[in-house]
Amino acid sequence: MCGIIGYVGSQEALPLVIGGLQRLEYRGYDSAGVAIINKSNQIQTRRSVGKLANLTEALAHENGTGPHGTLGMGHTRWATHGKPTEVNAHPHRGPQDKVVVVHNGIIENYLQLKKELVQQGYDYPYNSETDTEVLAHLLEKFIVLDGLSLEQAMLKTLGLIKGTAAIVALSVVEPDKIVAARLSNAGGVVIGYGPEGSGENYVASDIPAILPHTRRMTFLDSGDVASLSRTGVTFYNQQGEIINKEVLTINTDAITAAKSGYKHFMQKEIYDQPQALTDTIRGRVNLGTGRVELEDLHFTPQELAAIDKVTIVACGTSWHAGLVAKFMIEELARLPVEVDYGSEFRYRDPILTPQHLLVAITQSGETVDTLAALEEARNKGARIVSVVNVVGSQASRISDGVIYMQAGPEIGVASTKAFTSSLADLALLAVYLGQAKGTLQPERAASLLQALIEIPKHVDDLLADDKIYYQIARAKSHAQDFLYLGRGVNYPVALEGALKLKELSYIHAEGYPAGEMKHGPIALIDEGLPVVVIATQDKVYSKVVSAIEQVKARDGWVLALATEGDDSLAGKADEVIYLPATDPLLTPILAAIPMQLLAYHIATRRGCDVDQPRNLAKSVTVE
Ligand code: G6P
DSSP: OOEEEEEESSSOHHHHHHHHHHHHGGGOOSEEEEEEEOTTSOEEEEEEESSHHHHHHHHHHTTTOSOOOSEEEEEEEOOSSSOSOTTTSSOEEOTTSSEEEEEEEEETTHHHHHHHHHHTTOOOOOSSSOSTHHHHHHHHIIIIITOOOHHHHHHHHHHHOOEEEEEEEEESSSTTOEEEEEESSSSOOEEEEOSTTSOOEEEESSHHHHTTTOSEEEEOOTTOEEEEETTEEEEEOTTSOEEOOOOEEOOOOGGGGSOTTOSSHHHHHHHTHHHHHHHHHTTTEETTTTEEOOTTOOOOHHHHHHOOEEEEEEOHHHHHHHHHHHHHHHHHHOOOEEEEEHHHHGGGOOOOOTTEEEEEEESSSOOHHHHHHHHHHHHTTOEEEEEESSTTOHHHHHSSEEEEOOOOOOOSSSOSHHHHHHHHHHHHHHHHHHHHHTOSOHHHHHHHHHHHHHHHHHHHHHHTOOHHHHHHHHHHTTOSEEEEEEOGGGHHHHHHHHHHHHHHHOOEEEEEEGGGGGGTGGGGOSTTOEEEEEEOSSTTHHHHHHHHHHHHHTTOEEEEEEETTOGGGGGTSSEEEEEOOOOGGGHHHHHHHHHHHHHHHHHHHTTOOSSSOTTOOSSOOOO
16 A cells, blocks of 8 residues: 655665655555655655655755755555645654654554543644554654653554554654564565665565665564664564564566556556566476476375365455456366455455365455455465465465466556466466366366467467557547456456456446346447457357347447457457467456456546556555
């Protein structure tokens, strides 16, 4: 959700903080702010409403007379409590100007905490409507009145708050330190170490923010506090004891996160897909043995044999990937599969046993609802596998096994390459489970794996010609609604197509199983409603064609996604996009590409910000 960056060292902090915020802006862009401690040990803050560009513009007008110093932090906000205004922008100050704080998450008991502070005589007015500001008051009280150090004050604060929090604070009382903390699964906190002997240390919400500066990083767990200075980083557990934490070396390449000549990150990420899919599949398919090798799944054959049910939890686009996986796993491994939203799962006391496999799909590995579901599964003894893109993310660290997407950093808020890479991962998992369960015939496994290996090339071919999307965008970008239809394994792709369009272009769109159209959406059909139908060659093909006929009979406009070589649809639909023939279980990977391009071109034609659609955030670390 919100993005946080902090730096202590010998260089000017402001450009480093702004650079970090640029890489974090996908997490939220309602406002941005910085706090820098200057040579006279004063905290200088600057905040602006809206995108980071507004803040950088305001700073540019100061012509270098703005904040200077070698220790500072920044924040980019996705509003939860209080409107996106300057007073609600972070950093928030303590009432006596001794402390500033930035925060990602939600302090559920902030009203109660405010009341308690007043009862204790710390009765100062609040400037904002945020839950965060109470943190500044608490920290300042503990430092100024109780004489605690910034670390002790942070530990005490962590003990009082309920909810989810990644917090970073500075204080004029100890101007050489940055103190960071993490509470609950929400809001990752990563510490980065500058070159040996440089005295530089970083703190951030996630890896890409500091990747240009360091690859050596440590992740905070819930309850941890980190104190960063020019002499090093000290970690504390919830009891205030100094602890050692592992230093990991991260391999992700920062260069892959740049736009590389594309107009938008989303566009680049759509065109990254052949490579992302190749990287995701590479090394995991052994055509010699006909088997799938998943390096980070460490289940014994006995454990695999004992699995009797699969539950998939995810949110947003990842949930759509989960719906596709249901078809894959049920068909290949003959295991019953349930798919649920992370946000719904834990509130219905789900039935889970140690024989259940819980699969969490989350490209960020930080979506709080999915993490909560994962925790619920752990408490109930289920085995957990997460399908994750971000190495070292929370989901990857708390699962029994991980299947990485290998999609590289995805910056565009609407997921594209992470979606198709997760589908490739889930196909691999389905084959893996089918082989472990003995339900998958070697010939079927071999043909599916061969088809999977050919998928990146097919995606490449599909991306080679985008003329049709310009034409359709020109003709249909003024439509008020769109309907997307698919059946079987392609029904979730219809949902994903509708989601992509609505989140990017703000056109209302609905995804529906084609067979259900006659039970309601058919009432909407007229010449003004574009209908996108996935009508590829599979066992429900003729039924989907009937749905196309029904739309045409009511003067609807149809774009059909058909299998190459199927000439019959050209006479029925108004436009046809041809997908290369593949195994029906893998069609969703191919069908997703036109969905992405269609949404991208319609949204850009409407002048929408495709990389940062309004109100959205890339990783949602609040409930
Ligand atoms: C947000 C993003 C979506 C994403 C969803 C789940 O809503 O805007 O693109 O699909 O979160 O994210 P995850 O990281 O868990 O896959």
